[in-house]
Amino acid sequence: xxxxxxxxxxxxxxxxxxxxxxxxxxxxxxxxxxxxxxxxxxxxxxxxxxxxxxxxxxxxxxxxxxxxxxxxxxxxxxxxxxxxxxxxxxxxxxxxxxxxxxxxxxxxxxxxxxxxxxxxxxxxxxxxxxxxxxxxxxxxx
Amino acid sequence: xxxxxxxxxxxxxxxxxxxxxxxxxxxxxxxxxxxxxxxxxxxxxxxxxxxxxxxxxxxxxxxxxxxxxxxxxxxxxxxxxxxxxxxxxxxxxxxxxxxxxxxxxxxx
Ligand SMILES: Nc1ncnc2c1ncn2[C@@H]1O[C@H](COP(=O)(O)OP(=O)(O)O)[C@@H](O)[C@H]1O
Ligand SMILES: [Mg+2]
Numbered sequence: 001x002x003x004x005x006x007x008x009x010x011x012x013x014x015x016x017x018x019x020x021x022x023x024x025x026x027x028x029x030x031x032x033x034x035x036x037x038x039x040x041x042x043x044x045x046x047x048x049x050x051x052x053x054x055x056x057x058x059x060x061x062x063x064x065x066x067x068x069x070x071x072x073x074x075x076x077x078x079x080x081x082x083x084x085x086x087x088x089x090x091x092x093x094x095x096x097x098x099x100x101x102x103x104x105x106x107x108x109x110x111x112x113x114x115x116x117x118x119x120x121x122x123x124x125x126x127x128x129x130x131x132x133x134x135x136x137x138x139x140x141x
Numbered sequence: 142x143x144x145x146x147x148x149x150x151x152x153x154x155x156x157x158x159x160x161x162x163x164x165x166x167x168x169x170x171x172x173x174x175x176x177x178x179x180x181x182x183x184x185x186x187x188x189x190x191x192x193x194x195x196x197x198x199x200x201x202x203x204x205x206x207x208x209x210x211x212x213x214x215x216x217x218x219x220x221x222x223x224x225x226x227x228x229x230x231x232x233x234x235x236x237x238x239x240x241x242x243x244x245x246x247x248x249x
């Protein structure tokens with residue numbers, strides 16, 4: 001599978017206000033590639049939720065986006081605390097976010113469910129004390 | 142109805158109108174950002190009372206036609222400037238969230 005494009009981003013762990021930079025950037029690039037708006041919307045929302053999670057829960061991480069002829073792939077990687085029970089974390093409404101985070105409108109426990117919903121494939125590998133790696137793919141065809 | 146038209150109605154004040162001709166196709170109401178991203182539809186007007194910088198990314202990624210800040214909520218100047226840069230329409234409503242939604246319903 002030949003890759004058309006790839007992007008790499010370092011997601012800053014302590015800068016809440018600029019969170020979303022990577023996703024907004026990817027949105028712009030996918031637009032220039034001429035992908036369908038609904039695909040772009042799904043990719044960028046799924047990526048933003050992942051980006052926000054790395055900022056809120058993991059102290060930052062990295063995001064890589066690969067565009068192939070078949071799909072857009074998002075790879076998120078962090079060295080945060082990890083997720084103890086992934087099935088529980090995937091449930092709508094489950095959140096360990098603090099009140100401070102909630103007052104900003106985050107922490108509704110809908111981030112991972114949104115990522116699942118907007119991607120065609122999603123896999124989470126997480127180890128407590130080591131970190132979390134997430135793969136998401138949104139099919140183009 | 143266009144975003145510009147909405148902004149001229151009594152009780153509405155334009156804050157940022159980068160894309161005045163954008164059509165409002167529907168409405169989504171909510172302050173929890175993941176709910177908005179999960180449920181708003183492209184072209185919706187998004188009514189909220191949230192006023193922190195993150196609403197700009199959410200509006201952009203969800204592709205809503207505008208943010209309507211209800212209940213007279215205001216924005217800090219640097220957020221207004223960022224919205225201009227990012228091309229995000231924002232209207233301030235002095236009506237309650239409910240009254241704002243009722244008003245919009247007459248035009249949809
Ligand atoms: N990258 C991550 N590192 C550690 N924990 C995470 C990460 N992403 C998600 N979590 C855990 O999964 C929970 C649910 O995530 P999510 O559905 O995005 O909801 P929210 O972010 O609103 O809490 C979080 O509250 C957190 O406990
Ligand atoms: Mg989240």
